[in-house]
Every structure is written in structure tokens, then in C-alpha cells.
Amino acid sequence: MIETAGASKERVISIRNLEMSYGSKPILKGIDLDVYEGQIIGYIGPNGAGKSTTVKIMLGLIEGYQGEVHIFGRDIADGDMEYKRRIGYVPEVAELYDSLTAQEYLSFVGELYGLTQRKADHKARRLMAKFGLEEVYFDRISSFSKGMRQKVLLISSLLHNPDILFLDEPLSGLDANSVMIVKEILSALAAEGKTIFYSSHIMDVVEKISSRILLLNGGQIVADGSFEELREQSHERSLEQIFNDLTGFHEYKDVASSFVSIVQEV
Amino acid sequence: MGTIRWLRILDPLRGLFERFGVDYAMMCRILEIKLLMDGRRAPTIIQRSGKNADPDALSNQFIKSLWIYVLLSVVLLPIIAMKINLMFQMSLVFGILMFMVTTSMISDFSSVILDVRDRNILFSKPVRRQTINMAKILHVIIYLLLLTGALTLLPLLVGLFTHGPLFFLLFIVEIILMDLFIVALTAALYWLVLRFFDGEKLKDIINYVQIGLTIGMTVGYQFISRLFNLMDMNIAFAPKWWEIFIFPAWFASPFEWVLSGSAHTYIILFSVLSVVGPLAAIWMYSLLMPSFERNLQKLASHQARGRKSRTGWNDRLSKLFCRGNIERLFFRFSWDMMGRERDFKLKVYPQLGFSLIFPFVFMFNMLHSNSGFAEMRSGRSFLFLYFCALMIPTVVQMLKYSGNSKGAWIYQTAPLTNSIPVYKGTLKAMIARLFGPVFVFQAIVFLFIFGARIIPDLIVILLSVLLYTMLSFMVFEKELPFSVPFQSVQSGNALIFFGMMLLLGVLAGAHLGFTFLAYGKYLWMLVLLVLNLIAWKLAFRQVRSDRLQRL
Numbered sequence: 001m002i003e004t005a006g007a008s009k010e011r012v013i014s015i016r017n018l019e020m021s022y023g024s025k026p027i028l029k030g031i032d033l034d035v036y037e038g039q040i041i042g043y044i045g046p047n048g049a050g051k052s053t054t055v056k057i058m059l060g061l062i063e064g065y066q067g068e069v070h071i072f073g074r075d076i077a078d079g080d081m082e083y084k085r086r087i088g089y090v091p092e093v094a095e096l097y098d099s100l101t102a103q104e105y106l107s108f109v110g111e112l113y114g115l116t117q118r119k120a121d122h123k124a125r126r127l128m129a130k131f132g133l134e135e136v137y138f139d140r141i142s143s144f145s146k147g148m149r150q151k152v153l154l155i156s157s158l159l160h161n162p163d164i165l166f167l168d169e170p171l172s173g174l175d176a177n178s179v180m181i182v183k184e185i186l187s188a189l190a191a192e193g194k195t196i197f198y199s200s201h202i203m204d205v206v207e208k209i210s211s212r213i214l215l216l217n218g219g220q221i222v223a224d225g226s227f228e229e230l231r232e233q234s235h236e237r238s239l240e241q242i243f244n245d246l247t248g249f250h251e252y253k254d255v256a257s258s259f260v261s262i263v264q265e266v
Numbered sequence: 267m268g269t270i271r272w273l274r275i276l277d278p279l280r281g282l283f284e285r286f287g288v289d290y291a292m293m294c295r296i297l298e299i300k301l302l303m304d305g306r307r308a309p310t311i312i313q314r315s316g317k318n319a320d321p322d323a324l325s326n327q328f329i330k331s332l333w334i335y336v337l338l339s340v341v342l343l344p345i346i347a348m349k350i351n352l353m354f355q356m357s358l359v360f361g362i363l364m365f366m367v368t369t370s371m372i373s374d375f376s377s378v379i380l381d382v383r384d385r386n387i388l389f390s391k392p393v394r395r396q397t398i399n400m401a402k403i404l405h406v407i408i409y410l411l412l413l414t415g416a417l418t419l420l421p422l423l424v425g426l427f428t429h430g431p432l433f434f435l436l437f438i439v440e441i442i443l444m445d446l447f448i449v450a451l452t453a454a455l456y457w458l459v460l461r462f463f464d465g466e467k468l469k470d471i472i473n474y475v476q477i478g479l480t481i482g483m484t485v486g487y488q489f490i491s492r493l494f495n496l497m498d499m500n501i502a503f504a505p506k507w508w509e510i511f512i513f514p515a516w517f518a519s520p521f522e523w524v525l526s527g528s529a530h531t532y533i534i535l536f537s538v539l540s541v542v543g544p545l546a547a548i549w550m551y552s553l554l555m556p557s558f559e560r561n562l563q564k565l566a567s568h569q570a571r572g573r574k575s576r577t578g579w580n581d582r583l584s585k586l587f588c589r590g591n592i593e594r595l596f597f598r599f600s601w602d603m604m605g606r607e608r609d610f611k612l613k614v615y616p617q618l619g620f621s622l623i624f625p626f627v628f629m630f631n632m633l634h635s636n637s638g639f640a641e642m643r644s645g646r647s648f649l650f651l652y653f654c655a656l657m658i659p660t661v662v663q664m665l666k667y668s669g670n671s672k673g674a675w676i677y678q679t680a681p682l683t684n685s686i687p688v689y690k691g692t693l694k695a696m697i698a699r700l701f702g703p704v705f706v707f708q709a710i711v712f713l714f715i716f717g718a719r720i721i722p723d724l725i726v727i728l729l730s731v732l733l734y735t736m737l738s739f740m741v742f743e744k745e746l747p748f749s750v751p752f753q754s755v756q757s758g759n760a761l762i763f764f765g766m767m768l769l770l771g772v773l774a775g776a777h778l779g780f781t782f783l784a785y786g787k788y789l790w791m792l793v794l795l796v797l798n799l800i801a802w803k804l805a806f807r808q809v810r811s812d813r814l815q816r817l
Contacts, residue, residue, distance in 0.1 A: 082392055084391055
């Protein structure tokens with residue numbers, strides 16, 4: 001399933017020289033990126049590297065950036081929100097209106113994407129059942145565990161059959177079996193030509209499911225390619241090591257040993 | 267999940283909304299969901315996580331509380347009905363209205379205006395900003411209308427009958443203008459706070475406003491009666507330039523102008539301001555809206571403040587008052603919890619406010635009905651200081667509640683063998699942090715009023731209150747501090763509270779009795795000292811140490 005930047009594929013996202021800063025603090029320092037349909041992009045980087053910011057800019061949640069962002073060939077700054085109809089989003093923090101029941105929340109989100117209430121409800125219910133959450137469909141989300149909330153978020157991002165998915169730590173809180181299901185869902189969706197933009201801190205998962213890995217550090221893309229390509233370039237074995245290498249972090253052993261020595265002080 | 271039918275009343279305006287670029291059906295849907303959620307904001311989250319999707323979304327805690335506002339508005343009636351000086355009367359009316367609407371607005375609708383979830387959930391969807399913003403504005407307007415409607419229903423009717431239809435119409439117009447002004451002012455307040463501080467600070471400020479509202483309501487009504495006495499005097503009102511800063515005066519001026527026919531320059535100027543001011547404020551608000559939305563993001567984030575670790579008061583006090591490390595630890599822990607936890611503060615600090623104010627309120631009432639200050643000074647009115655202990659049973663009982671009660675797992679996992687020091691530390695921290703400052707402040711004021719002769723009495727009062735605290739602790743069912751969620755506050759303790767109030771009366775009575783004996787108060791002081799020692803020994807005997815396991 002490895003394929004990089006196939007020229008025959010349609011280009012769905014195109015970012016040119018994207019810069020963003022909060023106050024005087026620069027977050028993104030010139031990102032250039034082309035994403036083609038059917039790719040699963042692992043978007044990784046240390047905390048504060050600008051991953052979430054990039055995603056939020058593409059979703060129109062953050063304004064005031066410099067540079068150009070085109071999605072489905074249209075500049076997202078042109079004020080037309082229609083492109084969002086083809087995007088699904090799972091935010092990093094499980095933010096939902098949790099005083100609603102799963103049914104109410106999901107059909108509401110479906111409607112926001114332009115589905116009819118009945119259709120959204122019907123679809124959401126069947127998807128919940130597939131995740132084994134049939135029983136709690138009419139319960140309030142506030143009573144849900146972290147894993148259950150995450151499943152509700154995933155369903156809410158997929159109800160309208162989007163062409164691009166932005167997933168921020170989509171597996172957090174899920175048990176091992178659910179992780180398997182979700183990973184399988186993602187590769188099946190990619191095979192259908194959907195584009196998946198996946199950011200996570202769990203390198204093992206990124207390594208396995210991504211067809212293309214983007215490493216962001218200090219507001220810039222420092223690595224771009226399939227896992228095999230990155231491995232060849234850096235002569236490291238795992239993505240974790242590549243990550244450490246490229247973000248210039250080598251002293252993890254020192255940090256760990258001094259940490260343990262502080263623990264043992266008592 | 268039925269549609270909320272009364273939203274249909276907006277249907278005739280559909281065309282207007284659409285002209286603003288609003289997707290009408292979508293806006294109604296968002297509004298509906300928001301109202302549905304409000305209906306569930308009532309603190310009944312956990313008990314029934316059930317099959318009940320409230321069919322009647324407006325069976326909402328807020329709606330139920332509206333009749334209280336109707337009741338509160340009764341005080342406005344005499345102010346409106348009497349015919350002394352329209353400008354003065356209406357300034358007072360608008361002053362009270364503005365206070366109530368603004369504080370309720372901040373304490374109850376902040377969650378509406380400041381919902382950060384909206385950003386991720388709504389903005390990432392293919393819905394236009396105009397639609398989302400309009401839904402939000404309508405949401406606030408609906409509540410504001412209900413609130414002001416409840417508050418002004420009776421005043422409007424009374425105004426109609428006593429001052430005629432012109433007054434009635436003018437009143438409606440000015441109320442609407444006042445609402446606009448308040449919305450813009452509140453938003454401006456949030457905008458300012460968010461610009462310079464982060465979300466935590468704003469939450470603190472909202473918290474203090476809520477506390478202030480609770481105190482202001484209660485105490486304000488104590489003083490309303492004073493006000494009427496004031497009004498017996500014939501007030502000749504001459505507008506002055508500085509009244510331009512008193513917003514209620516703006517809204518009162520048109521009444522003076524139109525109905526009393528006084529065409530003073532200031533009156534006309536204020537009248538114009540009452541129209542122009544709100545409209546300008548709303549216009550500024552719409553200009554600031556984008557920057558407001560940007561700053562809202564700060565609510566979710568938190569800047570590290572890089573503060574020095576403080577080893578201040580609580581450390582020193584814990585060493586002074588507590589024996590043993592565990593007791594000290596819980597003294598400091600409770601000290602911090604009492605100062606930090608917003609839910610706790612919201613429940614308890616108003617009580618403190620009452621404690622702070624009630625002794626004075628009663629004393630002033632006394633002063634008013636009795637002969638004079640000099641006589642009071644030499645009398646025994648300092649016994650009113652006992653009123654400051656009224657809050658103690660409530661606060662002692664509140665110590666077990668917390669908004670983050672789930673954090674109580676640390677009691678089980680930490681190697682604590684004995685829960686007695688936990689209770690001791692917490693109680694001492696309560697006395698030192700909550701009761702202490704109130705008492706010290708009042709003692710100083712009372713010393714100024716009554717002179718040094720009451721020092722022994724102050725000591726007696728302090729000892730009585732300490733005893734009272736221990737008795738309160740013994741009376742209530744004991745749970746580990748901060749380990750029970752607020753949702754489970756039971757209200758079945760009314761009888762105990764009443765009993766405790768009587769007991770306070772008994773203590774004050776005993777004090778009064780002993781003052782008639784020669785050296786009586788010193789004797790009573792000694793007795794109290796002994797009783798205190800016994801109480802401290804006995805109170806913790808009933809605390810079973812297996813409490814920790816049982817939790």
C-alpha cells in the first residue's frame with residue numbers, strides 16, 4: 001500500500017509558504033506541502049512544533065496566517081465554507097457537547113454537514129452499533145468513558161463520508177481491539193481514495209499505517225517521505241529513532257537516568 | 267428529540283435573517299441544540315444518564331428560577347408608584363435593574379458566551395460564520411428577554427396604572443436600550459480581561475461576580491428599607507455634570523424630560539445618551555467581535571505564570587496550629603483547596619459575606635430604632651458579633667464537598683492509617699482561613715466602636731465560636747474533606763441547621779447572662795475553655811479510622 005505522490009492522483013491539498021505566529025512567537029515558518037488523494041499522511045513532531053496549528057488553519061479555525069492554502073483546488077480564504085463539507089475532523093481534545101446524548105450529538109453534527117436528521121440518525125446508530133455502543137446510543141455523552149467519547153468523535157467525523165480526514169490522536173483512549181478496527185478502517189478508507197491526515201505521538205502506529213510521513217520541527221517540515229525512504233536517509237531502524245535524530249534529541253538516556261536518580265532520593 | 271416549537275415565532279423574520287447571509291434552518295437547529303443543552307445544565311448530570319431526552323427543553327433550571335426574579339422585582343414597585351421625583355426614582359429603578367441583569371448575565375450566561383467548544387465543533391463544519399454568530403446572539407437575547415421580562419413585568423404594570431401609557435411605552439424602550447448596553451458592556455469586560463489575562467483569570471472574575479451577586483442580593487434587600495426612610499425627605503434633584511458617569515441616570519432622564527417636563531441641558535443630554543450610548547456600544551461590540559473570538563481561544567489555553575513557590579502564611583500557620591506532619595499537611599492542603607476551588611468558593615464565600623455583614627446590619631437596625639450611638643456604645647450590642655458564626659454549620663458541612671471529588675482516590679492510595687489528623691487539619695484550616703479573617707476584621711471594628719472594655723467579651727465570643735465549630739462538626743455526618751461531589755448535597759438537614767442556630771442563640775444568651783454577674787464573663791470564659799478542650803477530645807472519637815477504607 002506504499003505509494004508516494006502519484007502523479008496520476010488528484011492533488012487535494014496544496015500549501016505554499018505557510019507562516020503563522022501568535023503575537024511575536026512564530027509557530028509555522030514556511031510550510032510547503034502537496035497532498036494527493038489516497039494518501040495516509042502521518043504528521044508528527046514534538047509538542048509545539050505546529051502540527052495542530054497547520055490542521056486548524058486548513059479547517060479555517062485559525063485566521064491571520066500568511067501564505068496560501070488550497071483545498072480541492074480552491075483557496076480556503078475565499079470565504080466559501082463549502083469545502084468543509086468534504087472534510088472530517090477529530091480534534092485533539094475530546095471536545096463535544098457532552099450534555100447531549102450520543103444520538104442527539106451525532107445527528108446534530110450530521111445536520112451541520114448538510115445531512116437530513118433522519119439520515120444522520122440512522123447512519124450514526126448503525127456506526128455506533130459497529131463499535132459496540134448500541135446500548136448507550138441514547139445516553140448522555142457525559143457518562144461515557146474516554147474510549148467511548150473517542151469513538152463518538154470518530155463517527156461524527158465520518159458521518160458525511162468526507163474526502164479528507166484530519167485526525168488528531170484518533171486512537172487515544174481506545175483499547176487494543178478498537179485500535180485494530182480503526183487502523184483497518186483507515187486503510188480501507190484510503191484505498192477508496194480518501195486522504196487521511198493523521199497526527200500522533202505514537203510512532204509505532206504512525207510507522208505502520210502511514211503511506212507518507214511528515215516530520216515537523218520548529219515550524220518547518222524537516223522530513224517528508226515514506227517510512228522506507230526516511231529509514232534509508234537516516235540509517236536508523238525505527239521511526240522513533242528517526243524522530244529523535246531529526247528533532248536533535250539525543251540525550252534521552254541522560255534525562256532518564258537523572259530523573260530516576262531524583263526519584264530515588266527520598 | 268422534538269423541535270422546540272416556540273422557535274417558530276422567528277419564522278416571519280426568516281427573510282431578514284437570510285438577507286444577512288444567515289442559513290435560517292441551520293441557525294434554528296444550532297439554537298435548538300443550545301437550548302436543549304441549557305436545559306440539562308442543571309446539576310443532575312449523573313443521576314439519570316438515561317433514556318430521557320427532555321421533550322420539553324425549556325423545563326430548564328433557569329426558566330424555573332424566573333419566578334424568583336418576578337418576586338425580587340416587587341421592591342421596585344413602591345419606588346415606581348410613589349411620586350416624589352421621577353428622575354431620582356427612575357435612576358434608582360434602573361440602578362437596581364442594571365445591577366441584577368448584569369450580575370445574572372455574568373454569572374449565568376458566561377458559559378453561553380464563552381463556550382470554547384463551539385470553535386472546534388461548529389467552526390470546523392460547513393456553516394457560515396454569520397449563521398453561527400446569529401445563533402449565538404439570539405441565544406443570549408432569548409435569555410436576556412426572559413430575564414428582563416420577569417424582572418420588569420410587575421414594574422411595567424404598576425407604571426402603566428400609576429403614571430399612564432406614555433410612561434409604560436417609555437419604560438419598555440429604555441429597558442430594551444438598557445439590555446443592549448449591558449450586553450455590550452459585559453462583552454467589553456470579557457474582552458478586556460481576555461486581552462490582558464488568560465482564561466483562568468476570567469473564570470476567577472466570573473466566580474467573584476457570582477459571589478458578589480449572591481451577597482449583593484441578600485444584603486441589598488436588607489438596606490432597601492433604609493432607602494425608603496431616605497425618600498421621606500424631599501429631594502430636590504438638580505442634575506450635575508458628573509452624573510454623566512452614572513449610567514442609570516441616562517436611562518432615567520427621558521422620564522424626567524418627557525413626563526415631568528424639565529428641560530435642563532443635562533437632562534436632555536442624558537436622554538440622548540440613553541439612546542446613542544447603547545447603540546454605539548453595540549456597534550463597537552460588532553467591531554470588536556473578531557478580536558473577541560480570537561482572544562476566546564485563550565480560554566482553552568493556559569499560560570504558565572512561572573510563579574515562585576509560596577511558603578507563606580499557610581506554612582507558618584500550620585506550624586503554629588497543628589501537631590504532627592499529617593495534620594499540618596492537611597491544614598495546608600485544605601487551605602489551598604478552599605482558596606482555589608471555584609465551586610467551593612461559590613458555595614461558601616457568600617456565607618462568609620453574610621457573616622461579615624450581618625452583625626453590622628443588625629447593629630444599624632438597632633441604632634435606627636433605638637436612641638443613639640452613645641447609648642449603644644455603652645450597651646451590650648457587641649453581642650451581635652455572634653451573628654458572624656451563623657455560617658459555621660454550613661461551612662463545616664461544605665468541607666466534604668468538592669467539584670473534583672473524584673480526586674479523593676488519593677486518600678485510599680496514600681498510606682494514611684488514621685483519619686483523625688485529616689479532619690483536625692481541615693477544621694483548623696477552615697477556622698484559620700475562612701472564619702479567622704472575618705472575625706479579626708469585625709473584632710477590630712467592634713473595638714473601635716465599643717472600646718477596649720470588650721476585649722474579654724471578644725475572647726469569650728471567640729471561644730464560644732470555636733466550641734460551636736466543634737459541635738457543628740460533631741452533629742453532621744463525617745466524610746473525608748473534598749471527597750463528595752456537590753451534586754449529592756442533601757437538603758434534609760434543615761432541622762439540624764435550625765437546631766444549630768438555636769444553639770448559637772443559647773451561647774449568646776449565656777454570654778449575656780454572665781455579663782450581669784460580677785466577674786461572670788471570666789467565669790464563663792473558663793468554662794468555655796474547658797468545654798473546648800473536652801470537645802476537641804471527644805469530637806474525633808467518633809471518627810472511625812476505617813473511614814479511609816470504606817470511602
